[in-house]
Every structure is written in C-alpha cells, then in structure tokens.
Amino acid sequence: MKGLVKILFVTALLASFPILGFSQCKGFTKKTCLPILEPYLYNGQLNSAVLSEGDVAELLLTFYGGQEYRVLVCSQDLIGKVEFKLLDTDRNEIFYNKEHDYTTNWDFNANSTQQLIIQVLVPQGETKTDIANSGCVSIVVGFKEKYD
Amino acid sequence: MFIRLIIILIFLIPLAFYSCNNSKNSNTDINDDNDSTLNVGYQDHVQKVKKIFYNIPSPIEMASLMQRAGAEYDPSILNRIESFEKYNTNSKMALNLGVYGANLSYTRMFDQIQESVNYLSVIRKLSEGLGIPQQPGTFAVSRIEQNIENRDSLLYIITDIYASADTYLKESNRGSTAALIILGGWVEALYIATSIIDYNDPSKEIMERIAEQKYSLTNLIELLKGYDNDEIIALYMPLLEKLNTTFDKIEIITTKAEIITDSVKKVTSISNQNKINVAIENIKELKTIVTELRKELIK
Incomplete structure (x- = not known):
C-alpha cells in the first residue's frame, strides 16, 4: 500500500507541472514586459510560454x-x-540580437507589408545540470501609429 | 490509508483533466502543423520549435491604414449598438466584442466622439458578460470624459481593454474565447474596408491595403486551427477558407532590397518593395464572402 501511495504522489507531482508552468507565466507579461514597450502601443495579443534551455519558440x-x-x-x-x-x-x-549585446528590444520598420517571423531561442547553459532551467518567455509586439 | 488514497485520487483526477485541456488550448501544437499553409519551411526544424504563436494586426492598425489611405467615414456600415442585447452566449459576446472593437477603432480614427463613447459602453457590457475583470478606472466615465477629445488617449484606453481581455482569457485557459474576439475584430475590419471603398472609382491604396490582408488571414486561420475542437470556431472555418481561396487570386510579388540596421537608434529598416496585382473584381468577391461571414457573426 505504501508503494502505491508513493507512486500516486509522484504521478500527482508530475501532473501538476503544467499548472506550475502556467502559474510561472501568469501576470509576467503585464508586470514585467509591457512597461518597456512604451511609447509603442501593445498589439494586445499575449504570446508567452514556459521555455527550457535549448527550446525555440516562434511568432x-x-x-x-x-x-x-x-x-x-x-x-x-x-x-x-x-x-x-x-x-x-x-x-x-x-536581425539577430546576439550581435547587439543580447538586447531585449529592437525597433523595425518596413516599406511594404510583409510576413515576418520572430524566432526565440533559450541557449543551453554552460554547465550541464540534470534539470534544465526553465522560465517564462514573452514575445511582445507594439506598433506606432503614424499621422500624415 | 484508504482515505489517504481517496484524497490523493481526488487531487489527481482534476489535474489530469487540466493537463489534457491545457495542451489542446495552446495556440498551435507543432505536431499539428504539418499541413501548414504558410510554406515557411518549418519541417526542417520542426523538432526544435516548442511553440508557435500567430499574431493578427489589431483593428486599430487596419483603421489607421484606411484613414491614411483616404477612406471616408460611413456610420451606416457599423454594427448597431442596440444589437448587443441579443448576444447572450459566450461565443456571440466574444465575437461581437471583437466586432465592436473594430467599430470603435473606426469611429475613433475619424474623431466621432459620441459614437466612440457609445461603443465603449457596449464593449464594457460585453466584457462584463464574459466575466473579464475590469482594471479599476478603465471604463470610468471620468477617465473617458477627460480623454475623449484626445485621440491618442482613447487609443490607449481601447488597447488597454483588449490587451487585458486577451491576457485574462489566455491565463484563465480560455484561449478559444480570446481567439473569437480576434476573429470578430478582423472580420469586421475587413468588412469595413471592403464597404467604404468606392467601387466606381476605387482608390489603389485602399485596394492594396485590403489585398495585404491575405497575410493576416493566413495567420488567423493558423491561430484558429489551434482550437479545431471548438465547435463555434469550426463553424466559421469554411467561410474563412473560402475567403482564403479568393485572396489566393491576388498576387503579391516582393522584391527584396537593402536592410539597414542602426545600432545607435536600435532600429532596422527593411526596404523591400511589393507589387500587388489586385483587381476591383477581387475586392468585390472578398466583400461578398466577408459580408456573409459577418452576417453570421452579428446575427
């Protein structure tokens, strides 16, 4: 019986990982990221995920x-x-932010309308550990309206 | 011991359901992306990409482009304020929150102050109906009255409302409701654009701005595919696909040019040029389909 309880406990712990990840991101974008976007207007769409070392996300x-x-x-x-x-x-x-001292934000403008991809990569740490570090990453886009 | 086991099971079962539900609600699972219409070569690095997001330009951007392109204000094309009373399901409220958002962006862009206040009022009611908590002061009459004459401040109020709704819904595991708001906003913005164009003497610039929506539609369809189990979203997909087929008749040829990066100003300028082959017949066809789609959303 003790063994069964142990198994159930571990399973419950593993099943709770999505919730822990979810909580990790909750409120993060609003508190930490949006203030840096000013004076650009946030496009209003939340793009955040919990990423680990080596993970790639694209927008x-x-x-x-x-x-x-x-x-x-x-x-x-x-x-x-x-x-x-x-x-x-x-x-x-x-553009590659590694060539610009890993800046977290950059401005862009285009002559003509086009589809673009923002690719985000969490690099592998220098020291290998058994558990990869993971954390919330948000990709936030703002635009500036032009008046003629 | 048996009681402890029951307690653990009670704890475990909802978690298991949560995990399943959460994975379905991610924007797009990479494994579902094999039939992507984007043709951007994801297959090469499909294993590495953990998450793909799709963003749709906000109706504010579209309204701004229309105004700059020389479009005129026509209130008769907007969704009537009184109609909000018939939207009593979650999906209808979400879709029309998007629709009214596009209407508000349009009235705001053309400095229609009273109309903007009226649209803000229905937006507040629909947000409440969807259970989206309001930030203190967002809809405060005093804040709106103080800022209503200021186009930029009103823009911030609109952005605040929709950003808070999107964040709240996604963080509350209601991503499909957030997607419906985006769908409603995009459809209404396209409907407005195809309705205000003068078909006897069409503005080339407005036609081109409409043609460029083919990119946004691609992103919108991909975004919605992430919720393909949602029966409401599934209902609108055939018309969106039909719209996509019509957009395919419009050709956009991009000539790549110099990319200039200014490290001091932290800005990159992309000087590509587009040649857009669009005929007024294409716009008429788009209008017919988007009108049919919009009729479904606002009824």
Whole structure:
C-alpha cells in the first residue's frame, strides 16, 4: 500500500507541472514586459510560454508597410540571456540580437507589408545540470501609429 | 490509508483533466502543423520549435491604414449598438466584442466622439458578460470624459481593454474565447474596408491595403486551427477558407532590397518593395464572402 501511495504522489507531482508552468507565466507579461514597450502601443495579443534551455519558440506576424514596430522578448532571469532573430518567410536573417549585446528590444520598420517571423531561442547553459532551467518567455509586439 | 488514497485520487483526477485541456488550448501544437499553409519551411526544424504563436494586426492598425489611405467615414456600415442585447452566449459576446472593437477603432480614427463613447459602453457590457475583470478606472466615465477629445488617449484606453481581455482569457485557459474576439475584430475590419471603398472609382491604396490582408488571414486561420475542437470556431472555418481561396487570386510579388540596421537608434529598416496585382473584381468577391461571414457573426 505504501508503494502505491508513493507512486500516486509522484504521478500527482508530475501532473501538476503544467499548472506550475502556467502559474510561472501568469501576470509576467503585464508586470514585467509591457512597461518597456512604451511609447509603442501593445498589439494586445499575449504570446508567452514556459521555455527550457535549448527550446525555440516562434511568432508569425504581419508588419504593415509604413508602420513602426517594437519587438520585445522578455524572460525570467533564471534562464539567462535569451536570443532572438527576425526572419523573413524564406528564413533569411534580418536581425539577430546576439550581435547587439543580447538586447531585449529592437525597433523595425518596413516599406511594404510583409510576413515576418520572430524566432526565440533559450541557449543551453554552460554547465550541464540534470534539470534544465526553465522560465517564462514573452514575445511582445507594439506598433506606432503614424499621422500624415 | 484508504482515505489517504481517496484524497490523493481526488487531487489527481482534476489535474489530469487540466493537463489534457491545457495542451489542446495552446495556440498551435507543432505536431499539428504539418499541413501548414504558410510554406515557411518549418519541417526542417520542426523538432526544435516548442511553440508557435500567430499574431493578427489589431483593428486599430487596419483603421489607421484606411484613414491614411483616404477612406471616408460611413456610420451606416457599423454594427448597431442596440444589437448587443441579443448576444447572450459566450461565443456571440466574444465575437461581437471583437466586432465592436473594430467599430470603435473606426469611429475613433475619424474623431466621432459620441459614437466612440457609445461603443465603449457596449464593449464594457460585453466584457462584463464574459466575466473579464475590469482594471479599476478603465471604463470610468471620468477617465473617458477627460480623454475623449484626445485621440491618442482613447487609443490607449481601447488597447488597454483588449490587451487585458486577451491576457485574462489566455491565463484563465480560455484561449478559444480570446481567439473569437480576434476573429470578430478582423472580420469586421475587413468588412469595413471592403464597404467604404468606392467601387466606381476605387482608390489603389485602399485596394492594396485590403489585398495585404491575405497575410493576416493566413495567420488567423493558423491561430484558429489551434482550437479545431471548438465547435463555434469550426463553424466559421469554411467561410474563412473560402475567403482564403479568393485572396489566393491576388498576387503579391516582393522584391527584396537593402536592410539597414542602426545600432545607435536600435532600429532596422527593411526596404523591400511589393507589387500587388489586385483587381476591383477581387475586392468585390472578398466583400461578398466577408459580408456573409459577418452576417453570421452579428446575427
């Protein structure tokens, strides 16, 4: 009986991981990321997930010609410096934050409307541990309206 | 010991259901993406990508583009304020929260102050109906009155409302409701754009802005595929696919050009040029389909 209880306890613990992950992200974007977006207007769509070392996440979005955009990738400190790239749909690199001291935000503007991909990568830590660090990562996009 | 076992099981069962439900509600599971219409070469790195998000430009962006393109204000095309009373299911409330949001963006862009206040009022009621908690002061009459003359402040109020709704719904495991708001907003914005164009003397710029919505529709369809078990979303997919087929007749050829990055200003400029082959017949066809779709959303 003791063994059964042990198994059930471990199963319950494992089953609770999604909830723990979910809680990890709750409120994170609003509190930590949105203030950095100003004076750009948040596009209003939440893109956050719990990522671990080596994980990649992507955001597909349309950049309208003539508008200005700010991309912000914000993450919890425990996963270290997060890399992000802006790619076109042929996966050509347009921008890589690693070449700019791992900046967390960058502004973009385009002459013409196009589909672009924001790719986020959580690098592997230098020291290998049994449990990979994981944390909340949010990709936030803001735009600036232009008046003629 | 038996009681302890029962307690553990009571704890375990809801967790198991939560886990299943949560995975279905993620924007798009990478394993479901093999039939992606995006053709962006995901197969090569499909194993590495843990999560794919799809964003749709907000109705504010679309309204702004229309206004800059020289469109005129026509209140007769908007969804009537009084109609909100008939939206009494969660899905209808969510869809029309999006629809009214697009209406508000349109009235705000054309400085229609009283109309904007009226739309804000129904948006508040629909948000309450969906159980979305209001941030203190968001809908406060004093805040709106103080800011109503200021186009930018009103823009921040609109953004606040929709950002809070999206965040709350996604964090409460109600991602499909958030997706319905986005669907309603996008459809209404396209409906407005295809309704205000002068079909006898069409503006090339407005036609091109409409044509560019083919990109957003691709993203919208991918976003909605993440909720393919939702029967309400499934209901609208055939019309969205039909719209997509019509958009496919419009050709956008992109000529790649220089990319300039300014490290001091922290800005990258992409100078690509698009050649858009769109005919007024394409826009008419889009209007017919989007009108049919919109009729379903607002009835």
